[in-house]
Amino acid sequence: MKIEGKTVLVTGANRGIGQALVAEALSRGAARVYAGTRQPLAHPDARVTPLNLDVTDAAQIRAAAESVESLDILVNNAGIALYDDLSERAALEQHLAVNLFGTYGVTQAFLPLLTGSQGAIVNNVSTMALAPFPFTPAYAISKAAAFNLTQSLRALLAGRGVRVHAVLTGPTDTDMTRGFDIPKASPASVARGIFDGVENGEEDIFPDPMSASIADSWRNGAVKAMERENAAFVAAEPTAA
Numbered sequence: 203m204k205i206e207g208k209t210v211l212v213t214g215a216n217r218g219i220g221q222a223l224v225a226e227a228l229s230r231g232a233a234r235v236y237a238g239t240r241q242p243l244a245h246p247d248a249r250v251t252p253l254n255l256d257v258t259d260a261a262q263i264r265a266a267a268e269s270v271e272s273l274d275i276l277v278n279n280a281g282i283a284l285y286d287d288l289s290e291r292a293a294l295e296q297h298l299a300v301n302l303f304g305t306y307g308v309t310q311a312f313l314p315l316l317t318g319s320q321g322a323i324v325n326n327v328s329t330m331a332l333a334p335f336p337f338t339p340a341y342a343i344s345k346a347a348a349f350n351l352t353q354s355l356r357a358l359l360a361g362r363g364v365r366v367h368a369v370l371t372g373p374t375d376t377d378m379t380r381g382f383d384i385p386k387a388s389p390a391s392v393a394r395g396i397f398d399g400v401e402n403g404e405e406d407i408f409p410d411p412m413s414a415s416i417a418d419s420w421r422n423g424a425v426k427a428m429e430r431e432n433a434a435f436v437a438a439e440p441t442a443a
C-alpha cells in the first residue's frame with residue numbers, strides 16, 4: 203500500500219501527530235487528504251479538504267462519510283488523555299467515548315468506502331494498550347480496548363480485503379505529553395514511522411525509538427501467535443463487522 207496517489211483521512215488533524223500525518227501524507231504524494239477537525243481548518247495545500255468531525259458526534263460522522271466520495275486509508279488518530287486515578291467512572295467513560303467509540307464509529311461509517319477501495323484502517327493506539335502508565339489509567343484502558351478492537355477488525359475484515367493496522371505509539375512531543383519530562387519522539391518522525399509501517403504492510407507499527415524497542419518481542423511473542431491462531435478461525439469465513 204503506497205501513499206502516493208491515495209486518498210487519506212486523518213482524524214484529530216489540526217495539531218500533534220494528526221497534523222504531522224497530514225503533512226507526511228502530502229509529502230508522500232497523497233492525491234487527497236481529508237483533515238478531520240473539531241474547529242474550522244484552513245490548509246495551504248489544495249489537496250487538503252477539511253472535514254468537520256468530532257468523533258463522538260454521530261451526526262457529524264454520518265455527514266463526513268456522506269461528503270467523501272472515495273477513501274483508501276482511514277487514520278483514526280483523534281484521542282484524549284487526562285490524568286485520573288480510576289475513582290471517577292465519568293473519566294473512564296470520557297476516554298472510552300473518544301478513544302474507543304470514536305474510533306469504532308468513524309470506522310463503521312467509512313467501511314463501505316474502504317471495502318470498495320480494498321483500503322486500510324490505521325488506528326493510532328499507544329504502548330499503554332500493552333502496559334498502563336498508572337497516572338492515566340482510564341486512558342490506558344481505552345487504548346487497550348481500541349487495540350483489541352483493532353485486532354478483531356483485522357481478523358474480520360481480512361476477507362473483505364481491508365488491512366487493519368495498530369500503531370503502538372510511544373512518547374511523542376505533543377500537547378498530550380506536555381507535563382512529562384521524558385524522552386519523546388517528534389510528531390514528524392512518528393508520522394513517517396506510521397506511513398513507513400503502512401507502506402511495508404506491518405500489522406502492528408512501532409513508529410518511534412521507545413516503541414521500536416519492544417517490536418521484535420511483540421511480533422515474535424506468544425500473544426501475537428495466539429492472535430493469529432484465533433484470527434484463523436474467521437479467516438476462512440469472514441463475518442460482518
Ligand SMILES: NC(=O)c1ccc[n+]([C@@H]2O[C@H](COP(=O)([O-])OP(=O)(O)OC[C@H]3O[C@@H](n4cnc5c(N)ncnc54)[C@H](OP(=O)(O)O)[C@@H]3O)[C@@H](O)[C@H]2O)c1
Pocket residue numbers: 213214215216217218219220239240241255256257258278279280281282283300304326327328329370371372373374375376377378379
Ligand atoms: N503524544 C503521545 O505521546 C502519544 C503516545 C501514544 C499514542 N498517542 C495517540 O496519538 C493520537 C494523537 O495524539 P497527540 O499526541 O497528537 O495529541 P494532541 O496533540 O493532544 O492532539 C489530539 C488531537 O485529537 C483531537 N481530538 C480530541 N478529541 C476529539 C474528538 N472528540 N473528536 C475529534 N478530534 C478530537 C484533538 O482536537 P482538538 O484540537 O479539537 O482538541 C487533537 O487534534 C491520540 O490518539 C493519542 O492517544 C499519543
